[in-house]
Structure formats: structure tokens, C-alpha cells
Amino acid sequence: MKAVKILNGNQTIAEAARQINPDVVAAYPITPSTAIVETIAQFKADGMISSEFVCPESEHSAMSVCIGAAAAGGRVMTATSSQGLALMWEMLYIAAGLRLPVVAAIVNRALSAPINIHGDHSDTMGARDSGWIQIYSENCQEAYDNFIQAFRIGEHLDVRTPVLVGLDGFIISHSAEPVLIEDDREVRSFIGEFKPVFPLLDTSRKITVGPIDFTDYYFEHKRSQIEGIENSPRVIEEVGREYGQKFGRFYGFFEEYRMDDAETAIVVMSSAAGTGKDAIDELRSEGLRIGLLKPRVFRPFPHEKIAEALKKIKAVAVLDRASSPGAFGAPLFTEIRSALYDYGQRPKIVNYVYGLGGRDINVEHFKEVAAKLQKIAETGKVEEMLGYLNLRE
Amino acid sequence: MKKETWTELAIGALNLQAGNSVSNLTGTWRSGRKPEFIEDNCIQCFFCWLYCPHFAVRVEEGKVTGFNYDYCTGCGLCAEECPTKEKAIVMVKEETKIIEEGKK
Ligand code: SF4
Ligand code: SF4
Numbered sequence: 001m002k003a004v005k006i007l008n009g010n011q012t013i014a015e016a017a018r019q020i021n022p023d024v025v026a027a028y029p030i031t032p033s034t035a036i037v038e039t040i041a042q043f044k045a046d047g048m049i050s051s052e053f054v055c056p057e058s059e060h061s062a063m064s065v066c067i068g069a070a071a072a073g074g075r076v077m078t079a080t081s082s083q084g085l086a087l088m089w090e091m092l093y094i095a096a097g098l099r100l101p102v103v104a105a106i107v108n109r110a111l112s113a114p115i116n117i118h119g120d121h122s123d124t125m126g127a128r129d130s131g132w133i134q135i136y137s138e139n140c141q142e143a144y145d146n147f148i149q150a151f152r153i154g155e156h157l158d159v160r161t162p163v164l165v166g167l168d169g170f171i172i173s174h175s176a177e178p179v180l181i182e183d184d185r186e187v188r189s190f191i192g193e194f195k196p197v198f199p200l201l202d203t204s205r206k207i208t209v210g211p212i213d214f215t216d217y218y219f220e221h222k223r224s225q226i227e228g229i230e231n232s233p234r235v236i237e238e239v240g241r242e243y244g245q246k247f248g249r250f251y252g253f254f255e256e257y258r259m260d261d262a263e264t265a266i267v268v269m270s271s272a273a274g275t276g277k278d279a280i281d282e283l284r285s286e287g288l289r290i291g292l293l294k295p296r297v298f299r300p301f302p303h304e305k306i307a308e309a310l311k312k313i314k315a316v317a318v319l320d321r322a323s324s325p326g327a328f329g330a331p332l333f334t335e336i337r338s339a340l341y342d343y344g345q346r347p348k349i350v351n352y353v354y355g356l357g358g359r360d361i362n363v364e365h366f367k368e369v370a371a372k373l374q375k376i377a378e379t380g381k382v383e384e385m386l387g388y389l390n391l392r393e
Numbered sequence: 394m395k396k397e398t399w400t401e402l403a404i405g406a407l408n409l410q411a412g413n414s415v416s417n418l419t420g421t422w423r424s425g426r427k428p429e430f431i432e433d434n435c436i437q438c439f440f441c442w443l444y445c446p447h448f449a450v451r452v453e454e455g456k457v458t459g460f461n462y463d464y465c466t467g468c469g470l471c472a473e474e475c476p477t478k479e480k481a482i483v484m485v486k487e488e489t490k491i492i493e494e495g496k497k
Contacts, residue, residue: 099405206411
């Protein structure tokens with residue numbers, strides 16, 4: 001039976017994992033995602049899942065187990081955060097290069113130094129070129145819905161690419177809210193049977209996984225890998241639509257909030273988008289024609305669709321919860337600015353880095369951005385393209 | 394041999410012909426020296442067979458009988474590991490042949 005439950009983000013992911021019941025869960029606990037692993041372990045101890053639960057000595061090993069289990073022919077998942085994801089680095093590229101549809105819940109949080117346990121997107125933004133599909137969630141419900149869809153997307157035979165689902169550390173992982181947990185059987189029927197491709201455990205067909213490539217084949221194999229993620233937009237759309245038809249919540253590449261007649265817009269991902277929408281409502285009631293665009297899929301980056309959605313806006317602010325030291329703007333900004341390059345009509349665009357290490361972002365900060373956008377829209381002049389929000393200066 | 398384009402390759406860089414390294418004649422890498430078997434000194438401990446990285450130690454009817462030079466790279470591990478007092482494997486000089494790629 002489907003039911004509304006009061007769950008935090010970690011419990012929500014664990015609930016989805018219980019329903020999906022993967023063949024193998026391999027994970028090492030790390031704050032703030034610890035409770036995902038802990039809750040799944042409890043499910044296993046209580047006999048509620050049949051998954052093989054492996055708790056290795058590190059995240060590097062956890063991802064290695066995932067890779068081995070996926071190559072063997074299993075449906076596999078893990079969960080981690082920040083330093084844990086950083087320790088998985090080497091193996092992230094291997095999962096992607098071998099086209100193994102591992103699914104990972106990443107509770108987004110800052111990277112050391114300084115040591116910090118709070119939420120930002122430094123971890124997954126750093127992994128943006130590892131070849132994984134990246135989907136971000138605004139709240140617990142989206143984390144649940146995204147996590148379920150991730151299996152269908154990654155396992156699609158044209159895609160066969162690992163998928164990570166991001167949810168903000170503490171703000172989502174540790175905040176309880178009502179989540180509609182769908183019926184177990186309905187979720188299972190949506191996910192369907194896992195169809196392994198050339199599994200190692202099929203001894204009738206002997207294969208080698210991960211042999212060495214020299215100058216003669218590496219480049220071709222890498223190009224072949226890229227094809228998987230390039231095939232994924234169609235699948236992401238199909239799965240998002242099918243999920244909506246079945247469960248009533250439709251998903252695309254991004255969400256547009258009050259963008260219809262907007263003159264200015266704020267682009268922001270994940271939990272801050274919730275605060276942003278409140279700010280937009282207040283600003284709208286004050287007469288400002290402002291909207292919000294919340295990217296959901298960051299890899300593959302929906303460059304054409306986002307550019308189409310923004311091209312007629314006068315001034316856009318992209319908010320990034322990660323920095324890219326030395327780069328021309330933070331990750332989301334550089335993608336969007338580049339996506340708009342070919343358009344004759346395009347907005348003035350600015351970038352604000354916000355919320356590093358869990359620094360608050362509230363309605364007032366969005367209003368600050370809105371005021372700056374308004375001035376840019378009126379004057380057509382950008383005084384400061386790259387800035388910081390709620391930083392003591 | 395014509396090499397595949399990226400669309401012709403198995404996804405995930407899989408090798409669907411496991412064991413196809415037999416077609417890779419690593420013996421062509423050998424330069425300057427090769428192992429020689431002295432049967433009289435051999436105690437059939439199989440260390441050489443175990444340590445050889447290229448499966449180049451020939452075994453016939455349960456006995457080490459020498460080397461398969463198509464695969465032996467001349468690395469000398471077998472001679473190093475051979476435990477007998479009077480070595481049953483010694484490395485000897487060999488004239489290096491220039492072999493064109495892909496030809497035996
Ligand atoms: S020299 Fe090296 S490759 Fe040749 S048989 Fe001995 S161990 Fe094997
Ligand atoms: S290591 Fe030496 S003694 Fe042992 S089997 Fe090989 S050749 Fe014989």
C-alpha cells in the first residue's frame with residue numbers, strides 16, 4: 001500500500017532501496033549519509049531485503065565491490081558523501097568506462113580542507129567528468145522519485161551508464177518531511193527485472209572485463225563510452241514521463257517556476273530551489289517579473305533546452321553551491337553561459353557562489369540577487385559577473 | 394589486421410573472446426637472452442611454471458620439458474626462481490631478430 005510517511009532524506013533513500021531490493025548493496029558509512037547504510041543494514045538484519053549487504057573497509061573498496069558485482073551481473077547500489085565520494089574517484093571512472101549501471105545516492109556535502117560535514121555540491125561537481133549521469137533533488141520526495149528512476153535510466157540497454165542521485169547534506173538528509181512512499185509492488189513493477197549484459201557469472205560465455213588498451217583501442221573505447229550518456233536524454237525523458245503516468249509526479253531535465261512572463265531569472269539546483277521559490281512568490285507579489293529555473297539533470301547537461309528556456313530573459317543569475325577555483329565561473333554557470341553562446345538573443349548573466357560548507361541561503365539572499373538582476377535588466381550593464389552570496393566581505 | 398571503429402566494439406570495453414591473448418606472440422618482445430632448460434638438474438618443483446608471467450614454460454605429461462619461445466619474453470624470472478643448487482634453468486645469449494609487427 002502506498003502511504004505518506006514522515007522520513008528524512010537518508011531514510012527515504014533507504015526505503016527506496018528496500019523496495020528495489022538490489023542484488024548487492026556495498027557501502028561504507030560516512031556523515032551525513034551514514035543513516036542510509038545503517039537503515040539498509042537494519043532491513044537486511046530484519047530479513048526485509050534479500051540483497052547481499054557488503055560493508056568493506058573504505059569507499060574505494062565499496063565502489064570496487066559495486067563494480068565487481070555489477071560485472072558479475074547484479075543490480076547494485078551504494079551511498080556516500082564528500083570525502084567518501086572523493087575516495088571512490090578512481091573507481092567512478094572504472095564503473096563508467098565499463099558501462100556498469102551502478103546507482104549511487106550521494107548526500108552532497110563539502111570537501112576538506114577545512115574539515116566540514118555540511119551540505120554543498122563540491123563532491124559531485126568534482127566528479128562531473130567521471131562519466132556518471134547526475135540527477136539532483138530538491139527535497140525528500142524528489143530524492144525518492146529520482147532514486148527509483150535512476151535504475152531504469154542507467155540500466156536501459158542504450159545507456160548502460162552509472163547514475164548518481166544527489167540530495168543536500170543535512171538540509172535534506174537530516175530533515176524529516178512527509179514523503180509519499182509508493183506501493184512496493186508498483187515500484188518493483190516500474191523498475192522491472194534486471195537484464196545483465198555479458199555477466200561474468202554466465203560461464204557459458206567467457207569474457208574478459210577490464211583488459212588493457214594501448215594507443216590502438218583506448219580512444220575508440222572512450223568514444224563508445226560517451227555514446228551511452230549521449231543516448232540518455234531520450235531515456236531520461238521517457239522514464240520521467242512514465243513515472244509521472246504511473247505515480248502522478250512527472251520529471252524532466254529541469255523545473256521552471258513562474259518563468260512564463262519573467263524578465264529576470266534565477267537558476268539554482270537542489271534544496272535551495274525551495275527557498276528560491278518562496279522568494280519568487282514574494283517578489284512577484286511585489287510586482288517583479290522574476291522566475292526560477294531548477295536544473296534536475298546536470299549530466300548529461302540539457303544545454304539546448306536550458307538555453308531555449310533562458311534566451312528571452314533579460315538578466316539571469318546562476319547560483320552555484322560549489323566553486324571551481326581558477327575557472328571562469330562555477331560549474332553550472334560555465335555550462336549555461338556556454339549553452340547560450342550561439343544565440344543571437346541572450347540574457348546578461350552573472351554567477352553567485354553560495355552555501356559552501358552549509359552556509360545558509362534564505363529568502364533575503366534571493367531578494368538581494370533579484371535586486372541586482374533588476375538593475376542589470378534596466379541598465380543592460382553587468383558590473384560584477386562573478387560574486388559570492390552571504391559571505392562576510 | 395583491420396582494427397574496429399568505435400561503433401564496432403563491444404560496449405564497456407569488454408573482450409568477448411576471452412583467452413585471445415594466445416594470438417599475442419609475446420616472444421617477439423624477447424631481446425638478447427632466453428632461458429635454457431637443463432633437464433638433469435630439474436627436480437620438477439614447478440616453480441618456473443608458477444612464476445612465468447606468460448605461461449611459456451612447457452609442460453608435457455605432467456613434467457616441465459622446456460619453453461615455448463613463441464611466448465617467452467626472456468624475463469629471467471624462471472631462472473631466478475629455480476631452487477636447485479645446480480640451476481635447471483640458465484639464461485643464455487640469443488641473437489636478436491628484428492621482427493615486423495604482426496609477423497612471427
Ligand atoms: S624467461 Fe620469463 S617468460 Fe621466459 S619462460 Fe622464463 S619466466 Fe617465462
Ligand atoms: S623451477 Fe627449476 S627445478 Fe623447478 S621445475 Fe622449474 S626448472 Fe625444474
